[in-house]
Amino acid sequence: DAKTTQPPSMDCAEGRAANLPCNHSTISGNEYVYWYRQIHSQGPQYIIHGLKNNETNEMASLIITEDRKSSTLILPHATLRDTAVYYCIARRGYYGGSQGNLIFGKGTKLSVKP
Amino acid sequence: DSGVTQTPKHLITATGQRVTLRCSPRSGDLSVYWYQQSLDQGLQFLIQYYNGEERAKGNILERFSAQQFPDLHSELNLSSLELGDSALYFCASSVQGMGTEAFFGQGTRLTVV
16 A cells, blocks of 8 residues: 655644645555544544545545645534544555555644634 | 444453453444554554454454454454553444445553553
């Protein structure tokens, strides 16, 4: 799986959009980009994932560059409850259910401030 | 609520003892994964089971073992416990298929004294 690089920390004002970058310059064509977050010692929470196209769900949007070497997770209206460590993971798609065999890096600690 | 249930939530035990952590995956998920999170190591993948069979191994110590039962719940057994085994232990489950996500439980906090 490709290595990902994220800034160690970011701040965001409450109500503003939080844009979290991730670099995955060695990603291969069959690797998905996954985002998870962990709120203070709780279990990691799946946010979103994508392969080539931009994706949006009720939690966030994922923007993947055309060359797929980087991506941005967007939380459109950050709240205090979005304060967490956000992990960007590049992972091959697997048949047979190996999607949870994940290599977590250090992630980005997002602090949402009032 | 992810649908993955872990018990117990907290466990305090002495060095040299053995404990068993339990995980019930989401209904229909065939894969179960175990992770360890300590302060200095971050989230580390330990082992995966798929429909009762061991599928992948990560940084799991020989003192640790796991199994998945016919009803798909899983147990992680930790023996000869050391102070350094104090950590959060998470279980996750996922469905079969390409590009799907994993769902994590709320973890078991193990303290070895």
